[in-house]
Amino acid sequence: MDWDKLRIFHAVADAGSLTHAGESLHLSQSAVSRQIRALEESLNTTLFRRHARGLILTEQGELLFEATRTMTKRLDATAARIRDSEDEVFGELRVTTTLGFGTLWLLPRLPRLFALYPNLKIDLMLEEKLLDLPMREADVAIRMKEPSQAELIRRRLMDVRICFYANADYVARNGMPETAEALADHRLITQSPSSPQVRAGLEFSQPFVAAANHSAMTVNTYFGILQGVIHGIGIGSLPDYVTADFPDLVRVLPDVQSATIPVYLAYVEELRHSKRVCAFRDFVLEEIQSFRRRALPEAPETGHAMTP
Structure with missing residues (x-):
């Protein structure tokens, strides 16, 4: 197959539009259309269906797009290795x-x-x-x-390791829990059980959440948990690498932490x-x-x- 036609096909499939593909390739829409038509004729198949939102790949088009995507990645990797022969990091x-x-x-x-x-x-x-x-x-x-x-x-x-943290104002207002049982009287901020996370984090926080007597809060990112802790909403379960950039956080129950x-x-x-x-x-x-x-x-x- 002609690589130029495959390159144009890949651009059209990626953009979902003859016009947008032509703009990225610096070709007219008619030129792009001719190349796609010639490729379809050489393969004796239809690669695109027209839709109100643009062009949709057929089953045969999906197969070809997967192949051109792999080829493009390999070519990009090769180009990167060639560029890396220069002294400068860029x-x-x-x-x-x-x-x-x-x-x-x-x-x-x-x-x-x-x-x-x-x-x-x-x-x-x-x-x-x-x-x-x-x-x-x-x-x-x-x-x-x-x-x-x-x-x-x-x-x-x-x-x-995942540990518990609070800010100083929260501790001043609510006191510092000295035991794992005392943690149940504080509002816990943990990652949502349904959000993607490492198993060690989920296994660490869930028993404390289940035992909580107070209201709780779940967030689907550690960034969200950190914001909750910084603003004094409660005690949050966070990875211990946050201590480097947020030294005002107070470690709660220093002996309690997740698996490695x-x-x-x-x-x-x-x-x-x-x-x-x-x-x-x-x-x-x-x-x-x-x-x-x-x-x-x-x-x-x-x-x-x-x-x-």
Whole structure:
């Protein structure tokens, strides 16, 4: 098949419109239409159906779009590796991590990364879904569990635990619970059981929620829980990495915490020598060390390399 026609088909399928695809390709609508028609004739099939909202892929079109999407990702990866042969760190790096870790730990530190590499572009994808690194849905992942795919290079960054926190004003007004039983008399702010989260966090908070005598509040993100704690709504269950950037939080029941949640950084073998990936990896490792010194001085060193 003619690659130019496939490239135009991919643009049309992605945009859902001949006009929008033509604008991105700098081609007229009629030129795009001719190429799509020629491709359909060569395959002896119909790739699109017209709809009031634009063009809809047929079943055959969906199959071809999946193939061109994979090809495009591979070409993008190859182009990135070629660009990485230059000395300068630049270009796009697609990073995925959880909403909580991304908003509460990673994002506040990114200004220092951009100060080091002003030509680096970060596409940050914050979601609980595990994106497929070998399929190039992202370049680098920071995950709250060890990746299961054997072909990934991974490094254990640190261990996280979910703990209870309040702000000083809340404690002054309501007192500090000294026992787990006393916690039942306080308003708890926890993550919604139906929201995506690591199992250790859910298993930690649910017994306390079930035993609560007071009103409770659930939020579907740790950022929301943090805002509730900062504004004195109650005592919140939060990952202990928030202590680095929110030192005014008061730890409640210091001996009560969740099971260990390992944090891993991972990327595919073919990006081992990518200057952008290496720059990001080294930056995160340096920030982890700084974080340990400031927030968790008593924590054991857990950032050993699983693979160089």
